[in-house]
Amino acid sequence: MTSPLPETDPVPPPGCPMHRAGGGRPAPLYGPxxxxDPHGLYARLREQYGPVAPIELEPGVEAWLVLGxxxxxxxxxxxxxFSKDSRRWRVAREGRxxxxxxxxxxxxWRPTLLNLDGAEHQRLRxxxxxxxxRIDHRxxxxxxxxxxNALIDGWGPDGTADLIAQYARRLPxxxxxxxxxxxxxxxxxxxxxISHFVDSSEKSxxxxxxxxxILVDLVRRRREQPGADLTSWLLAHQAGLTDEEAVHHLVVILVAGNETTINWTGNALRLxxxxxxxRSTLTGGRLSVSDALDEVLWRDPPTQNFPGRWATGDTVLGGQYISAGDMLVLGLAGANADPAVHGPDGIGGNRAHLAWGAGRHVCPAQHPARLIVETAVETLLHRLPDLQLAVPAAELKWRPSPWSRALVDLPVLYSAFSPPRPAASERPTWTPPTAPPPSDSTPSDATSTPRTPGSGRPGRRSWWNSLAGWWSGR
Known part of the structure; x- marks a missing residue:
């Protein structure tokens, strides 16, 4: 792929892949x-270029967006x-x-399963x-x-909340x-x-x-004192990860698991x-929460684009000439919207979406992520059955990320809480091996209706309530 053309050049030079791409400048995959309107952008690119479109990731940094x-x-x-090894990227090798x-x-490039192929990828994966x-799903x-429940209990009595800042972003x-x-x-x-570098902000x-x-220090401590946690299990695995490999894979787990779960929860609640x-098919029982979440993955996957693959040699994909060292971005949202895969009955209950990627590099964290999001949505629907949007839908804003599909906020109104299921005093709690001491502070009541007998908080606050209270500034 050639560098972007100057605005004064009306026609691409002979041999340029833009001849075959339909002409014009590469579309910026950044900014407003x-x-x-990412869906509109992908539709226009598909119409102009077909299933593979030339894009810019930054001014002067070209790539291909795979939409088919x-x-x-x-x-x-x-x-x-198409290798996962980003050291093949021509733009970086050429100093651009x-x-x-x-x-x-x-x-x-990092020594992780995201950047390696073959046997080494399989070892790390x-x-x-x-x-x-090893996570116990129950x-x-x-x-x-x-x-x-601890987060919801911490909301004030005025019947307002921001489901992104006060729920989706804190819960994972x-x-x-x-x-x-x-x-x-x-x-x-x-x-x-995480938000800074996923959004590609100036602080990234x-x-x-x-x-x-932070993760280097965590690995060092868990080498010395293993516990019943993912870090300790990763370090003890027979693959024999080095400390550096363990740190980089904790980054993968935290970013992929946390950021994806936040966005998936927020996008499900927005829909x-x-x-x-x-909403009517979900609350009326005609659609399970699990099926509803798959519809979200089709329509607004939490990761809309993902870098990437790098061509190991000159080739053709989707009618475009791809040069060795070119970067190809996985257009997950665009591919999900490909008209070729949507049948007459729509996509309800269909898990053939590409929100998790595909092939040997498909996301390994999808099952715990699904369980967390399912539980988040189910709990919120039970606790706040009359939840409604506090602003016109058109006023909702999205974070300016080329990779994530994530709302800035989601303000809501509600009139009353329902008590937790089962009552808080009867619910099992999980206290970690090194749990911090509970707070002595007493949280204020967050309900606008009396709680049912037995639904109040226990005298000694659980670890979750202490941590959720700290989140809420109490």
Missing amino acids: AVSD YPELLELTRNEAL LAADSRLLPMTA SAVADTLS QLRTTTEAAA LLVFTQLLGLPAEAGPHLIEL VRANAEFQA LLTDRRF
Whole structure:
């Protein structure tokens, strides 16, 4: 692929792949176009260029966006021709990627399953997949429900909340900090750092370095004192990960698991509040929460684009000439919208979407992520049955990320709480091996109606309520 053409050049030079691409300048995959109306952008690119479109990731940094469903499957299943090793990228090798580029945190090579092919990829993937498989799903559901109820109980009595800032963004960290064996107070700082480099903000490079420093310390401590957590299990795996490999894979688990879960929860709740058909089929029992979440993955997957693959040689994909070293971005949202894969009955209950990727690099964290999001949505629907959007749907704003599909906020109104299921005093709780002491503070009542007998908080606050209270500034 050639460099973008000067605006004064009316016609691409002979031999340029833009001749075959339909002409014109590569579309920017950054800025308002990709955050405000990505579906419209992908439709226009598909109409102009077909299933593979030329794009810019930054001014002067070109790539290809794969929008076709069969083309994306071909891309992800052909490791020999489309490698995960970002060191092949021509743009970086030619010195055209700035030292402070916002793309670096998402494209820089690391010794992880995301950047390797073949046997080495399989070794590292087995370590991550086996570690995640050790999660007790029943315990995870109990843990997530307890965290969700603690957050909801912490909301004020005025009947308003922001479901992104006060729920979707906090809930996964309450779960993942415990799963990984991180100290509770690390949660809010970690999510701030993750947001910076996933959004490719101006602070992304520094945030990425600080994020990894926290995990280096965690690995060091868990080498010395193993616990019943994902970090300890990863270090003990027979694959024999080095400390460096373990740190980088904790980054993968936290970013993939946490960021995806946040966005999936937020996008599901937005659809619930803005799409009458979706809400009526869900609350009326005609659609399970699990099926509803798959519809969200088709329509607004939490990761809309993902870097990437790098061509190992000159080839053709989707009618476009791809040069060795070109970067190809997985257009997950665009491929899901490919008209070729949508039948006359729509997509209800269909899990053939590409939200998790495909091939050998398909996301290994999808099952715990699904369980967390299912529990988050079910708990909220039970606790706040009259939940409604507080602003017109058109006023909702999206984060300016080329990779994530994530709302800035989701303000809601509600009139009353329903008590937790079962009563808080009877619910099982999970206390971590190194749980911090409970707070002496007494949270204020967050209900606008009397609680049923036995539904109040126990005298001694659980670990979840202490942590959720800290999140809420109590």
